[in-house]
Amino acid sequence: MAGVTIKDVAAAAGVGVATVSRVMSGTGSVSAATRERVQAVAASMGYRPSALGRGLKTQRTGGIGLIIPDAADPFCAEFVAGVLDTARSENCHVLLDAAGEDPALEAEIVDRFAQQRVDGVIAMPVLGDAAIWQALARIDVAVVFAGRIPPGLTGMPAVLADEAGGVRTAVDYLTGLGHRRIAHLDGDATLGGARERREAFRATLEEHGLAPDEGLLVRARPSADAAYAAAAGLFQSRPDLTAIVAGGHRLGEAAILAARELNLRIPADVSIIVVDDVPWAELCDPPLTVVTRPARAMGERACELVLRAPARRPGRPVVLPTELMVRASCGPVTPSARPGRSR
Amino acid sequence: MAGVTIKDVAAAAGVGVATVSRVMSGTGSVSAATRERVQAVAASMGYRPSALGRGLKTQRTGGIGLIIPDAADPFCAEFVAGVLDTARSENCHVLLDAAGEDPALEAEIVDRFAQQRVDGVIAMPVLGDAAIWQALARIDVAVVFAGRIPPGLTGMPAVLADEAGGVRTAVDYLTGLGHRRIAHLDGDATLGGARERREAFRATLEEHGLAPDEGLLVRARPSADAAYAAAAGLFQSRPDLTAIVAGGHRLGEAAILAARELNLRIPADVSIIVVDDVPWAELCDPPLTVVTRPARAMGERACELVLRAPARRPGRPVVLPTELMVRASCGPVTPSARPGRSR
DNA sequence: GGAAGATATGGAAACGTTTCCAATTTGGCG
DNA sequence: CGCCAAATTGGAAACGTTTCCATATCTTCC
Numbered sequence: 179m180a181g182v183t184i185k186d187v188a189a190a191a192g193v194g195v196a197t198v199s200r201v202m203s204g205t206g207s208v209s210a211a212t213r214e215r216v217q218a219v220a221a222s223m224g225y226r227p228s229a230l231g232r233g234l235k236t237q238r239t240g241g242i243g244l245i246i247p248d249a250a251d252p253f254c255a256e257f258v259a260g261v262l263d264t265a266r267s268e269n270c271h272v273l274l275d276a277a278g279e280d281p282a283l284e285a286e287i288v289d290r291f292a293q294q295r296v297d298g299v300i301a302m303p304v305l306g307d308a309a310i311w312q313a314l315a316r317i318d319v320a321v322v323f324a325g326r327i328p329p330g331l332t333g334m335p336a337v338l339a340d341e342a343g344g345v346r347t348a349v350d351y352l353t354g355l356g357h358r359r360i361a362h363l364d365g366d367a368t369l370g371g372a373r374e375r376r377e378a379f380r381a382t383l384e385e386h387g388l389a390p391d392e393g394l395l396v397r398a399r400p401s402a403d404a405a406y407a408a409a410a411g412l413f414q415s416r417p418d419l420t421a422i423v424a425g426g427h428r429l430g431e432a433a434i435l436a437a438r439e440l441n442l443r444i445p446a447d448v449s450i451i452v453v454d455d456v457p458w459a460e461l462c463d464p465p466l467t468v469v470t471r472p473a474r475a476m477g478e479r480a481c482e483l484v485l486r487a488p489a490r491r492p493g494r495p496v497v498l499p500t501e502l503m504v505r506a507s508c509g510p511v512t513p514s515a516r517p518g519r520s521r
Numbered sequence: 522m523a524g525v526t527i528k529d530v531a532a533a534a535g536v537g538v539a540t541v542s543r544v545m546s547g548t549g550s551v552s553a554a555t556r557e558r559v560q561a562v563a564a565s566m567g568y569r570p571s572a573l574g575r576g577l578k579t580q581r582t583g584g585i586g587l588i589i590p591d592a593a594d595p596f597c598a599e600f601v602a603g604v605l606d607t608a609r610s611e612n613c614h615v616l617l618d619a620a621g622e623d624p625a626l627e628a629e630i631v632d633r634f635a636q637q638r639v640d641g642v643i644a645m646p647v648l649g650d651a652a653i654w655q656a657l658a659r660i661d662v663a664v665v666f667a668g669r670i671p672p673g674l675t676g677m678p679a680v681l682a683d684e685a686g687g688v689r690t691a692v693d694y695l696t697g698l699g700h701r702r703i704a705h706l707d708g709d710a711t712l713g714g715a716r717e718r719r720e721a722f723r724a725t726l727e728e729h730g731l732a733p734d735e736g737l738l739v740r741a742r743p744s745a746d747a748a749y750a751a752a753a754g755l756f757q758s759r760p761d762l763t764a765i766v767a768g769g770h771r772l773g774e775a776a777i778l779a780a781r782e783l784n785l786r787i788p789a790d791v792s793i794i795v796v797d798d799v800p801w802a803e804l805c806d807p808p809l810t811v812v813t814r815p816a817r818a819m820g821e822r823a824c825e826l827v828l829r830a831p832a833r834r835p836g837r838p839v840v841l842p843t844e845l846m847v848r849a850s851c852g853p854v855t856p857s858a859r860p861g862r863s864r
Numbered sequence: 865g866g867a868a869g870a871t872a873t874g875g876a877a878a879c880g881t882t883t884c885c886a887a888t889t890t891g892g893c894g
Numbered sequence: 895c896g897c898c899a900a901a902t903t904g905g906a907a908a909c910g911t912t913t914c915c916a917t918a919t920c921t922t923c924c
Contacts, residue, residue: 181580181660183910194874199912206913207871224656229637230577231910234879237524239573241637244617249605250817252800255598262592262619271633274587274617276605290614294572294584313567317524431804456801457595461774463806474593526880537904542882549883550901574880577909871920879911890901 182223184231191219202227233295240270242484243291245284245301249276252427252457253473254302257324260477261300268485270297281306288314298484303328322484324476326371327495336495337480341371341425341453342378344469344500348423348451349382351467351502356511357421357449361394361412363433364425372397375425375453394419398429405432413440413448420511421449427456434462445509453500465505472498525566527574534562545570576638583613585827586634588627588644592619595770595800596816597645600667603820604643611828613640624649631657641827646671663830667823669714670838678830679838680823684714684768684796685721687812687843691766691794692725694810694845699854700764700792704737704755706776707768715740718768718796737762741772748775756783756791763854764792770799777805788852796843808848815841 184202188195193216200206201216208216219225233239244261246254258274265272273291277284284304288311291299298320303311308330314321315334323336352360362379365372376397380390393416398408409432412419424430430452434444442448444464452459455470475498483496527545531538536555543549544559551559562568576582587604589597601617608615616634620627627647631654634642641663646654651673657664658677666679695703705722708715719740723733736759741751752775755762767773773795777787785791787807795802798813818841826839 181910184912185910188874195911196874196876196913197872200873203912207873209872212872224660226632226636226660228577228910230573230582231879232912234571234573234577234881234910235912237879249602250595250599252593252595252598255595255601256593258598258617259592259619262617266618271616271637272618273614274601274605275609275615276602289569293569294614317567317569431801434804458774458799458801458804461777461801461805463804524880527882528880531904538881539883539904539906540902543903546882550903552902555902571880574909575882577880577911578882580909865924867922867924869921869923871918873916873918875914875916877912877914881909882907884905884907886903886905888901888903890899892897892899894895894897 182225184225184227187216187220187223187225190223191216237295238297239295241273241294241296242270242481243273243288243294243296243299244275245287245291245299245303246274246276247278247302247304249274253454253471256455256473257302257477257480260474260479261481262477263474264478264481268481270485277304279304285310292317292319298322300324300480300484302326305329320484322480323495324480333493335483337476337483338371338495338497339471339476340497340500341374341471344453344471344502345375345378345423345425346382347500347502348453348469349379349386351504352421352423352449352451352508353386353388355421355449355508358388358511359391359394359416359419360388360421360423361396361416361419362423362425363396363398363409363412363429365400365429366397372425375423379423398432400426400428402428402432405429406436409433409436410439413437413442419448421451421508423451423453425453427452427454430454430456430466430468434466444507446512449508449511451502451508459503459505462507464507467505467507468503469500470503471500525568527568527570530559530563530566530568533566534559580638581640582638584616584637584639585613585824586616586631586637586639586642587618588630588634588642588646589617589619590621590645590647592617596797596814599798599816600645600820600823603817603822604824605820606817607821607824611824613828620647622647628653635660635662641665641830643667643823643827645669648672663827665823665827665830666838667819676836678826680819680826681714681838681840682814682819683840683843684717684814687796687814687845688718688721688766688768689725690843690845691796691812692722692729694847695764695766695792695794695851696729696731698764698792698851701731701854702734702737702759702762703731703764703766704739704759704762705766705768706739706741706752706755706772708743708772709740715768722766741775743769743771745771745775748772749779752776752779753782756780756785762791764851765794767793767795768797770795770797773797773799773809773811777809787850789855792851792854794851802846802848805850807850810848810850811846812843813846814843 184195184198188198200208201213275287281304300322302325327336383390398404405428424433451467453469459466459468527538527541531541543551618630624647643665645668670679726733741747748771767776794810796812802809802811
């Protein structure tokens, strides 16, 4: 019973294949009687038009390729959910793959997508060879970046979170609470705009008349171990810090764990803000003050963009706002500062 | 420059299309000289074989469809990551879509996958019409269920978590701590085997000589609001309970939040175990004792299964072990029981 | 009543592969 | 040197659609 084709339907309905095609795709003119008969026959035979045949002929598949660093990461997952939502409503399907931090793998995935003849690609790219993306564009595949843009491709359509604005808000908030020695813990070259955050951090500090203190700016690989090591090292080398801005949930977790391990009370001894949308922020002890990034909305916008992209080429990336969610992990800086590194 | 086909390559290399095809797919015999020349030409022209043409001819696409309830759910996300990993190593691509709790949407997605001519489908299915899946099987699409099996399809290949074993372990652990009035808070018909958990809960209780107390068995829809309402209601109607087993992270969160809201100390006033792998378990206050489900491994196994499925039909589902991770949210039942519902 | 236009319909040629089959070349060996 | 088998190659027929073009049927209005 497998493999009923348009010819089978045509024969069974006593019409030509062209007519069946018109009925199924809704284009062209078909008499009402014929349409109904064909539809009935098609349904009864369980006919499903082959996307392969159609795609081959029309040169469009309605497929969009989605490349993320890690499907298990909550930010990525939420982003994917956003993409899926609008893809569904736009009647197209999504090919998903994860590239980790590996540029070679990323290139391989892009190549696979190209072979599948996707109409567009949405990527949270690893920093890598710009050539991959240019090659895609050259064969008429729409490309939209999300979260970051590879160097040298600044003109391409993209959806970004307002990382800088988020960090700025966070630092404003902390200085407003009286903090002066604020550390910044962030990734080195990973998903999300660590660089943007770092720059914004510096700039905001200077606006407040605070000289950036290099010892308080630490970058770490985002592996759980490296993150923890970085956080612990920071606390121990700089017992005088009173607040931390952490970029990404991994580093945020590391900061909390390290603080707890060293018996530092949050927020009495140290205030912590995490830039990332962590679903468990209110489950944490204490509930975590965070800067959320609009992951889902980014996914939706990216998908819209990739579908409209062939038409217009936005020169400026779409930047979506971040939001400071004040909970309980930040407090005023206490006069009775931290009692050194022990206890 | 777009759209270089096998013919273009053949012409440029001065060979027939058949030869190019043989070179690209590695099959058949081609002289070394020819092979290299063709490869060079193909590379220089940026030729990428069209999966559409190939699929049309070979009747296999190497695509597998993946249907989950919610891409943003951490369990699903981890599962997806597992599927992606093994799909990649098996050289096939993954179409992803999320069906929420909507059987109609699920059917629509399945239909789309069928039109895309995927070789197989992996589904964490909504409870719905069995006919969808049977239709798929009839057109030679391998189907593997994950997490749950629709009623009436018990023979089909599936990968499950040992929910029953997990609950049993949890209840054993709690009774070992002296708990007698243990509540079970779980979903009504959602992802993951709520029914299995409920049955295992009852059975284990009886093994310990405890009569299941209907007032302590509550089911809730998994929306955040409903979950919270259910948890709060449970605490208030049964101030005598000393422990809760929550199925799924949503309900676990709800239980924690509700307990906190009512000023119940964990674990002094109430012990909590969540059956789900929550990445933030150690960030919680207190660190959460959980029963983890092997989401990633389930994804990997499901993917292997769907690729091997045509060959052998496993009559029994693959059941992967859960694991009790003891942290700090459970304690011995205190003689000074909870002081009523206030304070 | 007939012609012009609109409306329905079918045939056939792509779309880019793979693969069967036949043809050609090559090499070995009597 | 000539013949057989093996290796290499190309032509052409699918695979399941869409869509152009031509044809046939129907309106409708003079």
